[in-house]
Amino acid sequence: MTKDPSNVTVTNTGETYVCPEDTPLLDAALAAGIHMPHNCRGGACGTCKAKVLEGMVDHGWAMSFAITDEEKEQGYCLCCQSKPRSPTIRLAMVNPMHAREAGEEAILPAEFTTEIVAAHPVTPTVLRLVVGLPAGVSFRFRAGMNMEFELPGIEPPRPYSIVEAPAADGTLPDGQLSFYITRHPKGRASNWLHDHAQPGGTLTLRGPYGDFAFPRHDGPVLALAGSTGLSPILSAVSRALEDGFAHPVRLLFSVRERKELFACDLLARLARRHPTFTWQATLTREAIASPGPQENPFARGRIPDLLTKESTDLSTSAVLVAGSPAFVDACAAAAQARGAAADRVVIDSFLPRGPVSQVE
Ligand code: FES
Incomplete structure (x- = not known):
């Protein structure tokens, strides 16, 4: 056991940094400008999982579906929760590292x-x-x-x-x-x-x-947003379109009722500016009046059901999903059932942090 900082090596890239004993491995890495895969930073998604090749950590709190006791016994840890407990630690990240391009500045929190x-x-x-x-x-x-x-x-x-x-x-x-x-x-x-x-x-x-990021993909992209899951999708899609992403990008935006729609002006502007971008809102709990003289702009129903009903073929698509954990799970499963490759489904979710009794 140590009370001193640890010297940590990320073996995937060979990068090293110093981690104080009261600081999670991930936080110290990000503060040092070293990228580590992460998402929730709350021990709930497993994105930051690493194998501890050398040294010891205090695992802290984590959800059992993010890391199992068996995995901990096999030497795995979640870097967003684990704190160093030995002078030297060597880690092998499980998920891919995005090495910085030459000359690219580190993003420091x-x-x-x-x-x-x-x-x-x-x-x-x-x-x-x-x-x-x-x-x-x-x-x-x-x-x-x-x-x-x-x-x-x-x-x-x-x-x-x-x-x-x-x-x-x-x-x-x-x-x-x-x-x-x-x-x-x-x-x-x-x-x-x-x-x-x-x-x-x-x-x-x-x-x-x-x-969470727009996928590196040479083909169409389907973006699925559940309510305020729209935020990271708007950011990622806007940047990709500005960068000249050439393939069609389709967004489905799910809310329960029409009064829960927001940011439609931003979406309409994006569609006007980029002809390759299309979007549609779908209402999961509101019956839609029978079609009038104008085409009804809203779909009706849950996105997984829409994908099934449309017989959407996603075998050449990448899929972005953001929303509640239940929304993300259902959409990711539906996208894969429609042919999307698992490694081309990129998700972001509002995962809880801390023990369940403390979670919002
Ligand atoms: S980032 Fe560590 S479990 Fe989600």
Whole structure:
């Protein structure tokens, strides 16, 4: 056992860094500018799984479906939860590492205080929150990343996906970050933001984090968004279209009722600007009036059922999915049943953090 920092080597790339004994392996790696695959940062998705080839870790808390006791006995750990307990640790990441291209700057998470520029409901349950970066903060991110919100008395911090796409160099085009925040009945963070966030107030944010990204794929892309899962998809798709992605990109956006739709203006603008992009909203709980003189723009039903009904062939497609865990699971299974290869289904989900009794 050690109380001293550990020297950690990521054997996939040969990169090394120092990890304090009270810091998760992932956090120290990201702070050192070393990319490690990750998603939830809450011990719930398994993306950051690594084999400990040498050394010891304290596993911390994790969900059993993210890492099993058997895997821990075999020497695996989740880097977002595990803290070092030996002077030297050698890790082999299970999921692919995205090595930085030559000359590419590392994206380093930082913590800063932002001023709330706008906070207004866009549906009965979704708040649109816009914050301004303080002058002088240098901030870079990849499309699809998220920020953690440090809120008074609420632990652990809650991540929300950035809606904007970065500029080509990773900077934020106009100095503002926006988020869509669903109020969950027992969600301490979402309730705090809905109840207290107002223009002129301040919020402490930390990030960016996350690995959700537009797939590297030479073919059509289907994007499936469940409610505020739209945020990372908007960011990723917008950047890809601006980069000249040449294949068709189709988005299905699922909400329960028409009054829960939001960001349709952004989607319509994107479709107008990029003819290869099409989108359709689908309502899962609202009956649609019989077709009138104008074509009804909404589909009806759950996305997995729509894919089945349409007999959609996804064998040449990549699929992006973001939303609640249940939505993501159902859509990913349906996409694979329609022929999508498992390694071409990219998911992002709002996974819980901490033991279930503490989870929002
Ligand atoms: S379990 Fe570590 S990032 Fe999700």
